[in-house]
Amino acid sequence: MTNIDLQRERQAALISSEDFAEWWAGGRDALQERRALDKLFNEDDDFTDPQHTSLMSHKELYEYTLAKACKFISKLRDWHAAETQQSAIASLYDFRMLLAGQLGTALFQQSFPLRLHFSMFLPTLLGQGTEEQQREWFERAWRMDGIIGTYAQTELGHGTFLRGLETRADYDMKSEEFILNTPSLSAYKWWPGGLGQTANVAIVMAQLYIKGKHYGLHPFLVRIRNAQTHLPEPGVDVGEIGPKLGLNGVNNGFLGLKDVRIPRKQMLMKNAEVRPNGRFVKGPEPLLTYGTMVFARVMIVRDVSFGLLQAATIATRYSAVRRQSPIAVDQPEPQILDHTTQQAKLFPQIAKGIFFRIAADVVWLMYQSVAKELGAGQRRNLPELHALSCCLKAYCSAEAEEAVEILRKSCGGHGYLRSSNFPQIYGAVTAACTYEGENTVLLLQTARFLVKQYVDGLKRKVLPSSVTYLRNATPPKWGKSVELKTLVRLLEYAATESIRSAFEYQKKQRKIFKSEPMVTNKAGIRLIQSATLHARAFLARNASEEAEKLRRQLKPALAEVLVQLTEIFILDLCLASLGNILLSFPLNSRQVEQLKTRFERLLEEFRVNAVTVVDGFDFSDRVLGSTLGCYDGHVYERLLAEACQSPLNEEPVNQTFQTHLKPLMQGKL
Ligand SMILES: CCC/C=C/C(=O)SCCNC(=O)CCNC(=O)[C@H](O)C(C)(C)COP(=O)([O-])OP(=O)([O-])OC[C@H]1O[C@@H](n2cnc3c(N)ncnc32)[C@H](O)[C@@H]1OP(=O)([O-])[O-]
Numbered sequence: 001m002t003n004i005d006l007q008r009e010r011q012a013a014l015i016s017s018e019d020f021a022e023w024w025a026g027g028r029d030a031l032q033e034r035r036a037l038d039k040l041f042n043e044d045d046d047f048t049d050p051q052h053t054s055l056m057s058h059k060e061l062y063e064y065t066l067a068k069a070c071k072f073i074s075k076l077r078d079w080h081a082a083e084t085q086q087s088a089i090a091s092l093y094d095f096r097m098l099l100a101g102q103l104g105t106a107l108f109q110q111s112f113p114l115r116l117h118f119s120m121f122l123p124t125l126l127g128q129g130t131e132e133q134q135r136e137w138f139e140r141a142w143r144m145d146g147i148i149g150t151y152a153q154t155e156l157g158h159g160t161f162l163r164g165l166e167t168r169a170d171y172d173m174k175s176e177e178f179i180l181n182t183p184s185l186s187a188y189k190w191w192p193g194g195l196g197q198t199a200n201v202a203i204v205m206a207q208l209y210i211k212g213k214h215y216g217l218h219p220f221l222v223r224i225r226n227a228q229t230h231l232p233e234p235g236v237d238v239g240e241i242g243p244k245l246g247l248n249g250v251n252n253g254f255l256g257l258k259d260v261r262i263p264r265k266q267m268l269m270k271n272a273e274v275r276p277n278g279r280f281v282k283g284p285e286p287l288l289t290y291g292t293m294v295f296a297r298v299m300i301v302r303d304v305s306f307g308l309l310q311a312a313t314i315a316t317r318y319s320a321v322r323r324q325s326p327i328a329v330d331q332p333e334p335q336i337l338d339h340t341t342q343q344a345k346l347f348p349q350i351a352k353g354i355f356f357r358i359a360a361d362v363v364w365l366m367y368q369s370v371a372k373e374l375g376a377g378q379r380r381n382l383p384e385l386h387a388l389s390c391c392l393k394a395y396c397s398a399e400a401e402e403a404v405e406i407l408r409k410s411c412g413g414h415g416y417l418r419s420s421n422f423p424q425i426y427g428a429v430t431a432a433c434t435y436e437g438e439n440t441v442l443l444l445q446t447a448r449f450l451v452k453q454y455v456d457g458l459k460r461k462v463l464p465s466s467v468t469y470l471r472n473a474t475p476p477k478w479g480k481s482v483e484l485k486t487l488v489r490l491l492e493y494a495a496t497e498s499i500r501s502a503f504e505y506q507k508k509q510r511k512i513f514k515s516e517p518m519v520t521n522k523a524g525i526r527l528i529q530s531a532t533l534h535a536r537a538f539l540a541r542n543a544s545e546e547a548e549k550l551r552r553q554l555k556p557a558l559a560e561v562l563v564q565l566t567e568i569f570i571l572d573l574c575l576a577s578l579g580n581i582l583l584s585f586p587l588n589s590r591q592v593e594q595l596k597t598r599f600e601r602l603l604e605e606f607r608v609n610a611v612t613v614v615d616g617f618d619f620s621d622r623v624l625g626s627t628l629g630c631y632d633g634h635v636y637e638r639l640l641a642e643a644c645q646s647p648l649n650e651e652p653v654n655q656t657f658q659t660h661l662k663p664l665m666q667g668k669l
């Protein structure tokens, strides 16, 4: 039987979790399809872990996870072949979503060992390979017919500054081959997922040289392990980089190359070509070499919202089950969910998870549209996509990381146990702050775009839609009540002011420093603040537009709850930006008070539906993987059962008693 407090929460809710789940999944059919697929695996004993993966050694975890991943792919293939219509894995995007979503997370709490093959290797083949190269490589790679790939860009010495990468590919005209080398220790590739023991082909990003002349960074398909024996190919020094803070199911590796020859056709040549005679033919858009990173950053916004919502579900359910510290003197101990400060920890995080996912959907549509335009030779919207994907990736991953920590701490001591699953969720989310572009660096990329747009705005040029607000210099009008559109304008106004101030500061610095990078460096703190405010303004506008749609589309009770969440989300953004808002708009103390009171009232109003909303994310217990977050709320039983599984409890007395403790107590050591 379910814990009585959780039962009461579910009965008292004003909306149905099933209605919520249907909306969240994108409709009834999508929800059912996902559940059917989850069931297929969740009810298969082959996919039940014999012991908690956190109890496995690093090597055991790799071997176990890889074996499971292979069974998973094989079963998925059978299932797909049996399906009459094209469904869940019809496209690479959907397949990637499946891995990063419910099913992938339920089965691979430490991440999926073949992740890089699907998330970067295949997308790079599509984005950087010519049609002929795709025919030769993509189909086989999709079927994993002799090919398991990874994306090897980062080196020991450089990850961010791509122009500083040292791996080189020298073209040998006589043999029509490239010769790949990592000429120093710092040139060793370092980090690529799956590179250690899993992958046998790597897309290696290397500096191209023809007759000693440098032609920039390009992708090369390099076989690193023999397809039959899996032994490293001659000239290849490959291995694994060791245990990490999280994501230990992914086998990150290092790679050194010494005079490794590959045929000319193995440079991916969609965006630039080397002809047999050594002639380099530049593509129409050199920046497309960075295209895989744009795709991956867009995906990350969605991934981190998933981790955040897992954590929010665990903490919210636990807060309904846990009772502590009377609020009224003569009353019993309340559910900790009734403490206002607890609500302030939980509910904004639920709202963030929802609106980050909605923003991820928007930026994914934008990605698809820009990809189509680029295919037709039109690059007009690429800078906006790059800027938006950079700042959303950076902002949402940083916020999600912070949120997971808030949620962990909101569960008190029990949140610190591995069995709560917060450590693994944190390990996954925090990694996203670094990979695919370290967050500060990405915010600087966005700021560079914003300052340019600000200058264009001064010249009254038409601006891309996500930054049109930069041309609207009028401060918002404050009405009697707090309206969403006023809050959105407040954030946009604060962002505009911050960008203006960074621009002015750069102008001053230019009088002191001659070089533009020096000026950027001096203005760095202001620039990243501007990009952060832009992210907030974008997310707020997007959320308020979504709220308008939901009011029209959904049942009134459900729409009302989502509007509450929208308000919580936007008010939280405003309160987090208060310093910057006050620099641009003279809010008086009564107006600030109005914001705070509205925020507190919303927390109170949302309280009754909190458990139902997190139920509506429809995470199975396996996805949550947590003693604290299970649907039935049997927290204490699970905590004890999990503790009993510890190998240290297998025997009543550990041998160290005889060998160490006893001699110590007897003074015989
Ligand atoms: C499961 C986990 C898997 C993980 C995998 C990984 O981590 S894989 C490893 C992931 N590794 C990383 O993510 C590494 C992170 N580092 C980088 O992405 C880049 O090196 C950089 C962007 C930091 C700087 O690069 P730079 O010094 O060469 O460039 P610059 O600053 O001089 O700008 C020149 C112009 O280019 C523009 N532009 C730049 N990028 C893009 C783009 N993608 N698209 C479009 N445009 C782009 C920029 O806006 C500027 O335009 P403007 O203003 O002149 O019109």
Ligand SMILES: Cc1cc2nc3c(=O)[nH]c(=O)nc-3n(C[C@H](O)[C@H](O)[C@H](O)COP(=O)(O)OP(=O)(O)OC[C@H]3O[C@@H](n4cnc5c(N)ncnc54)[C@H](O)[C@@H]3O)c2cc1C
Pocket (backbone or CB within 6 Å): 116, 151, 152, 153, 154, 157, 158, 159, 160, 161, 190, 191, 192, 193, 247, 252, 431, 434, 435, 436, 437, 438, 439, 440, 441, 444, 524
């Ligand atoms: C879990 C994980 C998986 C990964 N998977 C892959 C993979 O599959 N393939 C792959 O190729 N790589 C992968 N990477 C590598 C990853 O992409 C890089 O670590 C990342 O791009 C950051 O680069 P870096 O390590 O060189 O950091 P650094 O650039 O050295 O960052 C260190 C500090 O310097 C600061 N800094 C650097 N440059 C600037 C600047 N211009 N302005 C201001 N501050 C700056 C940063 O903000 C940061 O604070 C992975 C990394 C992790 C953690």
